[in-house]
Amino acid sequence: VIHVYAFADGLRALPPVEGLDGAPLEQLSVDGVTTVFSRRDQPTLEPVRERALVHGEVIDALMRQASAVLPVRFGEAVADETALAASVHDRADALRRGFARVRDCVEIGLRVWGANPDIAASTGAEYMQARRALEQDRREIVDGLHRALVALARDARVDERPLQGREQLLAAYLVPRSSVDELQAVVDAFAARHPGLTVVCTGPWAPFSFAEEGAR
Amino acid sequence: VSVAESPRSLAEQVTLLDLVDRVLNKGVVLTGDLTLAVADVDLVYVGLRVLLASVATLEQGAKP
Numbered sequence: 001v002i003h004v005y006a007f008a009d010g011l012r013a014l015p016p017v018e019g020l021d022g023a024p025l026e027q028l029s030v031d032g033v034t035t036v037f038s039r040r041d042q043p044t045l046e047p048v049r050e051r052a053l054v055h056g057e058v059i060d061a062l063m064r065q066a067s068a069v070l071p072v073r074f075g076e077a078v079a080d081e082t083a084l085a086a087s088v089h090d091r092a093d094a095l096r097r098g099f100a101r102v103r104d105c106v107e108i109g110l111r112v113w114g115a116n117p118d119i120a121a122s123t124g125a126e127y128m129q130a131r132r133a134l135e136q137d138r139r140e141i142v143d144g145l146h147r148a149l150v151a152l153a154r155d156a157r158v159d160e161r162p163l164q165g166r167e168q169l170l171a172a173y174l175v176p177r178s179s180v181d182e183l184q185a186v187v188d189a190f191a192a193r194h195p196g197l198t199v200v201c202t203g204p205w206a207p208f209s210f211a212e213e214g215a216r
Numbered sequence: 217v218s219v220a221e222s223p224r225s226l227a228e229q230v231t232l233l234d235l236v237d238r239v240l241n242k243g244v245v246l247t248g249d250l251t252l253a254v255a256d257v258d259l260v261y262v263g264l265r266v267l268l269a270s271v272a273t274l275e276q277g278a279k280p
Contacts, residue, residue, distance in 0.1 A: 004246060006243075007244065048240075049236065052235075052236055052239045052240060053235065053236075053239075055239050056235050056236075056238070056239045059239075070243075070244055071238075071239075071242070071243040071244065072243050072244045072246055073239075073240070073241070073242065073243035073244065073245055073246070074239040074240055074243070075240065076245070076246045076247050077247075078246065078247065087246060087247070095244075098244075107238075109230075109234045109238075111230055111234075198226070200226060200227055200230045202227075202230055202231045202234040202235075203234075205234070205235075205238060206238075208238035208239070208242035208243050209238070209242050211242065211243045211244045212243075212244060212245065
């Protein structure tokens with residue numbers, strides 16, 4: 001079967017990395033859209049984590065060789081080149097719109113956690129009131145950071161999965177390469193001002209969260 | 217990228233979580249037919265999240 005890594009636009013050359021299980025990378029152009037893939041015999045993808053990391057490394061390497069990359073979700077298989085060509089043909093318009101959307105941008109991930117607050121209160125009701133006020137303040141502070149980052153980004157997605165534990169915000173920002181340093185500076189300054197919050201930026205990633213139109 | 221369970225900084229843990237999260241859950245959906253078992257994905261994902269939760273707790277505890 002064929003394992004697809006990504007669609008690429010303006011691909012100068014295949015990157016000098018191996019695909020899954022050491023298979024060579026190959027490319028196929030259909031309707032002006034280049035698909036990067038490799039072939040594999042095994043029906044399963046175990047162990048998942050190791051192979052998922054290889055998938056991610058190939059996409060990361062492609063980001064250095066192309067002007068726009070649309071990553072493909074790990075774990076899908078296409079029967080052969082004929083089926084791949086048909087699949088690309090069917091979605092060529094959407095893929096070209098996707099290239100325009102993400103061109104010259106990278107994705108930056110953001111996670112914010114809050115520490116458990118020390119709340120001094122003599123009654124349960126007082127405690128609950130203080131806690132609600134603190135949570136409200138925190139939401140406004142984190143919203144402020146989000147808005148500042150949206151202003152630097154071409155697009156943004158807030159992860160809609162329910163927050164767990166101390167998570168305050170999970171988001172992704174599609175940022176022009178030229179604005180990445182500025183965004184990092186905004187995050188660093190925010191983290192320094194708010195020691196009660198743990199803020200971690202990851203990336204730059206390929207635009208995984210922005211690969212599908214209207215994806216959330 | 218090594219995934220050995222050695223002590224790492226919070227940033228490294230989060231980076232690994234974010235990478236796996238993106239590769240498994242985001243990106244263009246080609247066929248909708250996943251060739252890997254959902255249970256495998258859950259295992260990878262849940263393991264990382266638990267790991268990360270404990271790291272985040274440690275970092276919080278270390279702050280003044």
